[in-house]
Amino acid sequence: xxxxxxxxxxxxxxxxxxxxxxxxxxxxxxxxxxxxxxxxxxxxxxxxxxxxxxxxxxxxxxxxxxxxxxxxxxxxxxxxxxxxxxxxxxxxxxxxxxxxxxxxxxxxxxxxxxxxxxxxxxxxxxxxxxxxxxxxxxxxxxxxxxxxxxxxxxxxxxxxxxxxxxxxxxxxxxxxxxxxxxxxxxxxxxxxxxxxxxxxxxxxxxxxxxxxxxxxxxxxxxxxxxxxxxxxxxxxxxxxxxxxxxxxxxxxxxxxxxxxxxxxxxxxxxxxxxxxxxxxxxxxxxxxxxxxxxxxxxxxxxxxxxxxxxxxxxxxxxxxxxxxxxxxxxxxxxxxxxxxxxxxxxxxxxxxxxxxxxxxxxxxxxxxxxxxxxxxxxxxxxxxxxxxxxxxxxxxxxxxxxxxxxxxxxxxxxxxxxxxxxxxxxxxxxxxxxxxxxxxxxxxxxxxxxxxxxxxxxxxxxxxxxxxxxxxxxxxxxxxxxxxxxxxxxxxxxxxxxxxxxxxxxxxxxxxxxxxxxxxxxxxxxxxxxxxxxxxxxxxxxxxxxxxxxxxxxxxxxxxxxxxxxxxxxxxxxxxxxxxxxxxxxxxxxxxxxxxxxxxxxxxxxxxxxxxxxxxxxxxxxxxxxxxxxxxxxxxxxxxxxxxxxxxxxxxxxxxxxxxxxxxxxxxxxxxxxxxxxxxxxxxxxxxxxxxxxxxxxxxxxxxxxxxxxxxxxxxxxxxxxxxxxxxxxxxxxxxxxxxxxxxxxxxxxxxxxxxxxxxxxxxxxxxxxxxxxxxxxxxxxxxxxxxxxxxxxxxxxxxxxxxxxxxxxxxxxxxxxxxxxxxxxxxxxxxxxxxxxxxxxxxxxxxxxxxxxxxxxxxxxxxxxx
Ligand code: SER
Numbered sequence: 001x002x003x004x005x006x007x008x009x010x011x012x013x014x015x016x017x018x019x020x021x022x023x024x025x026x027x028x029x030x031x032x033x034x035x036x037x038x039x040x041x042x043x044x045x046x047x048x049x050x051x052x053x054x055x056x057x058x059x060x061x062x063x064x065x066x067x068x069x070x071x072x073x074x075x076x077x078x079x080x081x082x083x084x085x086x087x088x089x090x091x092x093x094x095x096x097x098x099x100x101x102x103x104x105x106x107x108x109x110x111x112x113x114x115x116x117x118x119x120x121x122x123x124x125x126x127x128x129x130x131x132x133x134x135x136x137x138x139x140x141x142x143x144x145x146x147x148x149x150x151x152x153x154x155x156x157x158x159x160x161x162x163x164x165x166x167x168x169x170x171x172x173x174x175x176x177x178x179x180x181x182x183x184x185x186x187x188x189x190x191x192x193x194x195x196x197x198x199x200x201x202x203x204x205x206x207x208x209x210x211x212x213x214x215x216x217x218x219x220x221x222x223x224x225x226x227x228x229x230x231x232x233x234x235x236x237x238x239x240x241x242x243x244x245x246x247x248x249x250x251x252x253x254x255x256x257x258x259x260x261x262x263x264x265x266x267x268x269x270x271x272x273x274x275x276x277x278x279x280x281x282x283x284x285x286x287x288x289x290x291x292x293x294x295x296x297x298x299x300x301x302x303x304x305x306x307x308x309x310x311x312x313x314x315x316x317x318x319x320x321x322x323x324x325x326x327x328x329x330x331x332x333x334x335x336x337x338x339x340x341x342x343x344x345x346x347x348x349x350x351x352x353x354x355x356x357x358x359x360x361x362x363x364x365x366x367x368x369x370x371x372x373x374x375x376x377x378x379x380x381x382x383x384x385x386x387x388x389x390x391x392x393x394x395x396x397x398x399x400x401x402x403x404x405x406x407x408x409x410x411x412x413x414x415x416x417x418x419x420x421x422x423x424x425x426x427x428x429x430x431x432x433x434x435x436x437x438x439x440x441x442x443x444x445x446x447x448x449x450x451x452x453x454x455x456x457x458x459x460x461x462x463x464x465x466x467x468x469x470x471x472x473x474x475x476x477x478x479x480x481x482x483x484x485x486x487x488x489x490x491x492x493x494x495x496x497x498x499x500x501x502x503x504x505x506x507x508x509x510x511x512x513x514x515x516x517x518x519x520x521x522x523x524x525x526x527x528x529x530x531x532x533x534x535x536x537x538x539x540x541x542x543x544x545x546x547x548x549x550x551x552x553x554x555x556x557x558x559x560x561x562x563x564x565x566x567x568x569x570x571x572x573x574x575x576x577x578x579x580x581x582x583x584x585x586x587x588x589x590x591x592x593x594x595x596x597x598x599x600x601x602x603x604x605x606x607x608x609x610x611x612x613x614x615x616x617x618x619x620x621x622x623x624x625x626x627x628x629x630x631x632x633x634x635x636x637x638x639x640x641x642x643x644x645x646x647x648x649x650x651x652x653x654x655x656x657x658x659x660x661x662x663x664x665x666x667x668x669x670x671x672x673x674x675x676x677x678x679x680x681x682x683x684x685x686x687x688x689x690x691x692x693x694x695x696x697x698x699x700x701x702x703x704x705x706x707x708x709x710x711x712x713x714x715x716x717x718x719x720x721x722x723x724x725x726x727x728x729x730x731x732x733x734x735x736x737x738x739x740x741x742x743x744x745x746x747x748x749x750x751x752x753x754x755x756x757x758x759x760x761x762x763x764x765x766x767x768x769x770x771x772x773x774x775x776x777x778x779x780x781x782x783x784x785x786x787x788x789x790x791x792x793x794x795x796x797x798x799x800x801x802x803x804x805x806x807x808x809x810x811x812x813x814x815x816x817x818x819x820x821x822x823x824x825x826x827x828x829x830x831x832x833x834x835x836x837x838x839x840x841x842x843x844x845x846x847x848x849x850x851x852x853x854x855x856x857x858x859x860x861x862x863x864x865x866x867x
Contacts, residue, residue: 384416556694
């Protein structure tokens with residue numbers, strides 16, 4: 001059985017048992033700040049378990065892309081050391097949302113394992129949570145497993161939780177017994193003879209931050225089975241790396257490096273590379289790009305570790321990008337997004353590998369400095385702090401430092417290193433903390449509203465709740481502000497980048513303005529109101545009206561955003577992914593993944609294409625469909641947006657098709673005109689385009705034209721001639737500036753007025769002078785010029801911005817008697833400043849010189865007394 005057979009059998013089995021097939025969610029979790037990456041099949045169903053969301057189905061089956069490289073479930077360091085830990089892996093799972101519970105979950109699992117996958121019952125062991133008698137009995141009485149093959153284990157092995165907070169519950173696991181040659185017949189979580197295959201979690205609680213466990217609204221099922229291990233067992237291999245999921249990657253890499261793929265000495269390296277290239281390909285295709293924090297940092301570490309192993313098996317230059325096509329070939333049938341992003345994936349990897357090579361070169365120099373400092377101090381252990389800095393700031397991997405230190409018979413203070421790392425991880429975790437969007441009361445989340453604003457802009461409705469200063473209230477009166485939730489509303493709440501509607505409302509006894517509309521987490525629409533006249537009471541019927549012209553402007557920008565997204569994909573390639581947007585009445589902003597800047601020609605092409613689509617007056621149509629059908633018909637979903645099962649699919653002619661809940665125009669012709677106003681980079685691999693459309697576009701042009709008109713009338717030149725005229729003016733100006741600066745510097749070098757200041761001190765020529773109008777910056781050139789002109793010890797000063805500057809320049813044949821660097825120290829104390837320099841040149845700064853004559857007299861005195 002190969003991996004494709006396994007996926008088919010798994011899906012078919014659960015579909016036949018009434019499970020709805022749900023596609024894998026992206027690796028970047030949708031709006032869940034408690035995890036960095038999707039780490040289990042249940043992540044995308046978390047809100048259903050908690051009771052915050054409901055779907056049309058109560059049973060689901062999925063094969064989920066997962067990463068376990070951070071947080072509670074972290075296998076990062078195990079990869080390569082074992083044959084069955086991975087950073088990226090696929091998790092097969094079936095789920096029940098308040099439908100079946102322990103008995104059916106166990107029955108299904110057993111039937112699939114024995115009947116469909118063909119495991120012999122004698123080879124399987126099960127474990128249950130030690131307090132869970134119910135599961136024990138099901139295994140023993142219903143399934144007929146002899147008690148000697150059922151183990152009761154503690155919380156560490158048989159109680160599953162998603163993270164430090166979140167849904168959790170006792171679990172029961174099915175293990176495969178590899179036989180006597182792998183260890184004693186004593187079942188425990190640590191005995192390598194037994195391989196964990198399937199984890200059946202009986203979701204029952206929600207764990208709060210305080211550790212308190214609250215029961216979930218209804219007991220549910222979440223199961224998870226590692227695809228890679230299962231494939232190993234079912235294809236009769238002894239290591240995950242020998243299966244069809246990994247072996248072709250390993251063979252290809254070995255061939256590329258001209259080594260034997262089965263050579264024991266390089267096995268770990270090849271395994272790590274295969275694991276990491278899979279992770280890199282999937283991460284990049286889900287929109288993660290290398291960076292110095294968060295997800296991007298994990299990506300960077302994976303790439304560096306893979307590259308490092310590459311070096312140890314003989315690669316001299318970047319090679320990982322050559323391996324990605326093999327990963328794509330193995331996986332693209334199941335995950336078509338890989339194929340679509342083929343070029344982008346290898347481009348990102350190649351450029352990051354090359355960057356790493358440069359890092360290594362400069363890191364080596366810094367590493368040498370650390371070695372020398374340590375030796376100078378007479379020590380043999382490199383400080384953990386230094387090595388951490390080298391790895392964290394300069395990207396020089398700690399294992400490189402350890403290896404190189406060993407070569408020099410030295411060590412790295414690993415404890416110190418770990419302490420620094422832990423400190424940094426703590427900081428980066430706190431960066432993930434939930435960002436509060438409103439300080440409204442919690443029960444606000446329970447309120448939802450019916451949105452009628454796709455087709456109308458006015459609504460009459462009863463009131464659900466009024467809030468004033470964060471608490472529920474019966475009424476708000478003239479001059480006061482509050483939040484209003486009504487049964488039905490045409491007001492769009494800020495979401496998906498589109499700004500919230502504003503407008504007005506009235507009731508029998510009040511008039512109010514609606515200054516903003518936002519969404520709470522359960523679809524409630526919060527109207528931020530200010531009462532202009534009278535009293536608004538919660539028994540009132542209100543009539544609310546959206547500001548139509550603002551809504552039209554927003555719609556023009558929203559429809560244009562979709563055109564822009566499609567045009568970008570057409571002109572730059574299908575790797576383009578939206579990574580943020582703003583759709584307002586004034587403009588649109590669209591952030592997207594792209595590795596290079598967008599050239600002027602490309603921008604022109606994009607703009608021209610969009611304006612053509614506007615003139616074609618395409619129909620903008622929406623239909624409600626399922627998430628899966630929408631994706632199958634080619635709709636684009638935003639990778640970190642969370643969709644419920646019923647989605648709204650918006651298409652613009654044949655040109656664009658996206659999932660979108662926003663409000664739009666009906667025909668593209670209504671946009672009128674589209675203009676890109678800027679293109680820039682906002683972080684590595686993410687570009688930003690800003691544009692204007694509709695009447696905002698017209699306003700933009702109007703402003704631009706009136707600005708040009710102003711310039712034309714100022715210079716009395718029109719059209720093309722204006723440009724030539726200004727160019728000539730500019731040229732003339734440049735010439736004049738050059739002339740002036742030349743004259744200035746001639747003036748500067750002519751210090752003839754100083755001739756009379758020349759004196760003799762202790763037999764040497766000296767000029768001491770305070771300039772009234774020379775900037776401090778000019779002093780050093782002046783000092784050198786005077787020294788050369790009069791061949792004398794030169795000490796000059798000036799004031800600027802309330803501070804003084806002093807410069808000493810001494811002909812080198814006179815430095816035996818007067819040393820500039822010694823003198824400057826003494827002179828600078830007069831102005832309570834400090835300075836330094838060489839014997840022939842030194843400078844200092846200090847307080848303003850208020851009495852130049854007195855100051856110079858003190859210098860003379862000083863020189864006379866110098867020994
Ligand atoms: N959520 C559980 C796990 O990850 C079962 O799917 O092991």
